[in-house]
Amino acid sequence: LPDQSFVTLATNDSYVKGALVLGSSLQRYRTTRKLTALITPQVSDLMRRVLEKVFDEVILVNVLDSGDSAHLALMKRPELGVTLTKLHCWELTQFSKCVFMDADTMVLSNIDELFEREELSAAPDPGWPDCFNSGVFVYRPSIETYSQLLQFATEKGSFDGADQGLLNTFFSSWATTDMSKHLPFIYNLSSTSVYSYLPAFKAFGASTKVVHFLGSTKPWNYTYDSRTKSIKGNMDDPKIVHPEFLNMWWDTYIADVLPLLEQHGIVKEITTGVNMLSGLVYTLAFSCGFCREAEVTEAVSHVSVSPVLPTESSEKRKERWEQGQADYMGVDSFDNIKKKLDTYLQ
Template sequence: MTDQSFVTLSTNDSYARGALVLGSSLKQHRTTRRLTVLITPQVSESMRKVLEKIFDEVIMVDILDSRDSAHLALMKRPELGVTLTKLHCWSLIQYSKCVFMDADTLVLTNIDELFEREELSAAPDPGWPDCFNSGVFVYRPSIETYNQLLHVASEQGSFDGGDQGLLNTFFNSWATTDIRKHLPFIYNLSSLSIYSYLPAFKAFGANAKVVHFLGRIKPWNYTYDPKTKSVRSDTHDPTVIDPQFLTMWWDIFTTNILPLLQQFGVVKDTFTAFNAEEVTNAISHMSIGDLSPPPQPFVSSNERKERWEQGQADYMGADSFDNIKRKLDTYLQ
């Protein structure tokens, strides 16, 4: 269907890797809709060529050079740079309806049925369910809506400093008006939800359709061993998601994306660009992130308890998913 599209955004080469895996996952599950990615000038020329292999449209958005009200809004609210870039998805009026997905999401099955929903359809945010999470939402491109959003951004800003606060302010009736615009949580399963309500994840997690890698640490920041197909992190991330989803992300990356990055010189080595198995076996352990977290200090039992109460458990260490699961299984069997 040529008048409908999935849309994502990449502001640099790291997030472009996420966008590539997202686009590949949509294709893998045979979407019939077009794929569009908005990019900023920070995305390298070689990475743009790779994006063109996955997406039907690669559209440059440079609000610093724009002549519309986005530039004026940026001058007034410089902290909303990325947010104002994301709002450009409403300017894609060549499409009648779109589904926006953040570059740190991964599709687990065909989700074309989302196009049956109306604007603005989204799933609840796990941190404040009366707000929707803006990582996945259904919308209708419209220059009128676009300009209205820019006006709100310029005059009111965003209560959380990002696009989610702004969009919840604009679509402020989402929580109470039409339940049909509330997407089931399985369309935006966030990393936070697994540990905050593990029994529900055990009961319903298998039905997940979209995984959202929330948090500071993204899939491309992890270290992956293609021989064992295992993922590890050198940091203690309180919002880490279940390892099975991270492994899925890396499987798609090494199989479908890495050969393209080789072909266009984004990743350089001496191996044949199209031989994904040879390339991945040659890279015994690889990480494409640019994050080098500092070593974590010793945490006493009292400090650990306080961190749990603050929602900052050590999910990659003592409080790992497997350890929590084993403990709960003793009660749930």
């Protein structure tokens, strides 16, 4: 339907990878709805062009622009930058109804039936089920609702410093009023949760329709071994609770997203680099005279490099900082800044 859309948000080039997998998974399961991506200025022009291959509309949102509708709210609540960006989804009044999905989600089947639900429909949060998780929700775009949300954000803020706290307080009747607005958990299953009710997961987990990669480590942060078709790393890592979901994400990335990145020249250099490195490994191995060809071939097959996205110059990055456009979700995150400071202090 042309007047209904799935909507997501990408705040930097890394999250674009997530958005591309989400969009590709929606297409794979033949959604009949439009696909819309909101992006911030931190997304490079090259990655924006790739998004335009998957999404029907790619819309730039810059809350730091004085002409932006959320700019005044940001001045009063600077900690809500990403949240105020996400609220722009209510401005998409060219659509009568939308389903918002975070860029770290992926669909495992067609979920167009969600458009039969009303605002605000969402699934319980695994950490506090009386709150909904704002990674997937059904809503009706409305300038009136958008204005009310902005005013609410300015006056009340958010109890968790993010959009989930704000939206749960604004739509406070969700927990008690209308059960038809409670989406089944299979529409927003956290891939990182250790479910205390394991029999239920075993009984219903196979019916999962949407998987949500919550937590600081996202699927694109892992390295994928295309030979074994699985992620590399320690499977005992407590963060990797359901490796099958991670492998599904990477399967979609390799099949649908990587070819698009290669078409735009984003990963071509990486492939060439791996081939050169493989050649060097062969040369060094055979020059020692002790290695058998089969052993070398096996070792080289494990050489892999995660696609590296275009990096901006230090001058460009400094300019973004001066404009207040630090990439808080990516290279300029608190953890990265702390690591940099630690290297100076050691």
